[in-house]
Amino acid sequence: MSGLFATLNVGKRGLYAQQGALDVTSHNIANSNTEGYTRQRAIMETTRPFGMPSMNCQIGPGQVGTGVEISKIQRVRDTFMDYQVRRETSTLGQYEARDKYLSEVEGIFNEPSDTGVSTLIGKFFDAWQEVAKHPEGSNARTVLASQASALAKELNHTYSQLTKVKENAQESIKQATFDINNALDRVDKLNQQIMAVKVSGMEPNDLMDKRDLLLDELSKKFNIVVERDKFESINLKPKYTKTVDGNGEVSNPLIVRKNPKDEVMRFSYIKSIEPTDPKKKFGEATEYKITYLKNGDKDKVGTFKLNIKSDGNGTAEEKLKRLDESRIIWSTSNKNDDAKNGLAVNINGGAIKEGESVEFEKLALFDLKGDEYKGELKGFMTVQQDVDDYIDQINKLAKGITFSVNTMHSGKDNSGEDKMPFFVNGDIADKEYEVIDGKKILYAKNVKDDTGNIKTIDKLTNVLNGETEITAANISINRQIVDDVMQIKTRVNDDKYELESENTKDGEQDGARALAVAQLRDKLLKIQNITNKTTRGQFINDNGKLTNDITLGLNTINGDINGMKIDSYFKDTVDKLGVQEQEAQRIVKNQGALLKEFSQRRESISGVSLNEEMANIVQYQHAYQANAKIIATTDQLLDVVINGLKR
DSSP: OOOHHHHHHHHHHHHHHHHHHHHHHHHHHHTTTOTTOOOEEEEEEEOOOBTOSOTTOOOOSSOBOOOEEEEEEEEOOOHHHHHHHHHHHHHHHHHHHHHHHHHHHHHHHOOSSTTSHHHHHHHHHHHHHHHHHOTTSSHHHHHHHHHHHHHHHHHHHHHHHHHHHHHHHHHHHHHHHHHHHHHHHHHHHHHHHHHHHHHTTOOOHHHHHHHHHHHHHHHHHSOEEEEEOGGGOEEEEETTOBOTTSSSBOSOOOSBOSSTTSOOEEEEEEEEEEESSTTSOTTSSEEEEEEEEGGGOTTOEEEEEEEEOOBTTBOHHHHHHHHHHHOEEEEEOOTTOGGGTTOBBBTTSOBOOTTOEEEGGGBOBOOOOSTTOOSHHHHHHHHHHHHHHHHHHHHHHHHHHHHHHHHHHHSOSSGGGOSSOSEEEHHHHHHHOEEETTEEEOOEEEEEOTTSOEEEEEHHHHHHHGGGGOOTTTEEEOHHHHHOGGGSOOSGGGGOTTOHHHHTTSOTTOOHHHHHHHGGGGOOBOGGGOOTTOOHHHHHHHTTOEEEETTTTEEEEOOOTTOBOHHHHHHHHHHHHHHHHHHHHHHHHHHHHHHHHHHHHHHHHHSOOHHHHHHHHHHHHHHHHHHHHHHHHHHHHHHHHHTGGGO
């Protein structure tokens, strides 16, 4: 027999076990509102019974139990639910980012409204119609100049605001890079602590809760792949990490590791991209100086040179666009050697030294162009692509308006023959204007160079040569026209600059040329085909060339059935934006509901239920009291044995 002392020990173990279970319950209740906390439960097991088979075991009728003990304190967690929640969190993060910035773009376009571009386009052509009716007076011409200036300034403003949206998205990427690296360092540290606790035989439940909460936060930034290993450790990778050309994987893309000796990587943010040759423009195939923030730290800056050229993987312009929109590159993480920490890496995982030159295809760019990628970073990157598209479309609009109006205003489809362009490249024209008698004009003049020789500076030609580079950012009405509205060309023969006599042939009532400009609003023009290299002549040729209009008595742009009306082109851009923003809002709403459902299901498993914990308190309290009763009863029996037998 095990004896009364064994019975006393069973009671003691029962007390300790119920007290331990009450401690766990108390811990659950205390953390019922703690974010990321997973409820715990005490797992009780019977202790080794008396009478286990052995060489010196007494023969008896059976084994006698020796009590209970808490074998482990278990987290009630479903890893598959974690996977589902994190997957949907990544998708929600992506479209929340898109919704945020696309709604800003909608506010910038402000369509439909009385002050939007679409309305101003209509007022601009209405003003030309009025000039055609009253070409002899200055009132209608002044209104036209005012409407043209308003349209140009609105395009300038729209371009500026869209550029700011893109800059804000890049700033969000910059902040996200720093936050991600900070979170990864914390996860890495927790990972090592969890293994140390687990190896010692204890359960690192609260540490694992902190790690899982950080993983939830990271999953909103980008897709993560959690690979579980021994001693509750994890290896963490981003999903489908590809090289720039998408044909392989970056070597060793670990961002959290089990083995502290394994090399991990972090993210660095590209601060600037500049051609090393000052004569080269952004977008050309050349060498670029890349300045980046090492591991997202604004106080630690690194540089290297990147060779970008056009080949089978894309044009130099396309590659630069990807680099500009992504802005994130892989970098080293070496806390023990600051000189080796935060260096950009190539696709083989090798560090790119300061000032070193590397080919674009060899750069380990964190490029999220595939559909399999999700998260806020993907949202910030894709919204830049959308903003770039909108900027490109309003640039085409500005250029299309310039080419068509200037052609009809001058009667020349060759910008070099124009003597009075209506719209000009403001970046160039503002430097070329000469003020004479209080008015700004563009003309040719003779000046002496440093050697005393006479040379001609043709300011008008400089402005006309810049017409090809007109964008929504720099389109401007010719200030010479603003200062003297009577120089607006309205007559049939106003295109004959070289024959002064012909310029006065028509009467003051002739507004045929102004009417031809007004009728441009209904012309089908292939604005969508305009590129940053398209010239006025190419645009006119692409739209049926100039043909004689018998009714007006002058040459007009023929147009093309595959083209679009000017205001229709802009409205299509606005409609596209509306569809994209509605899509983002719809997905945010639907994804939010789906994520809420998954989160509630996970919470039903892992969350603390106060009702359940209160029931557990009563259960463990009664068990504790019962074990205490066993001890008290055993004490009485021992008193009988020890003291009662003496009587």
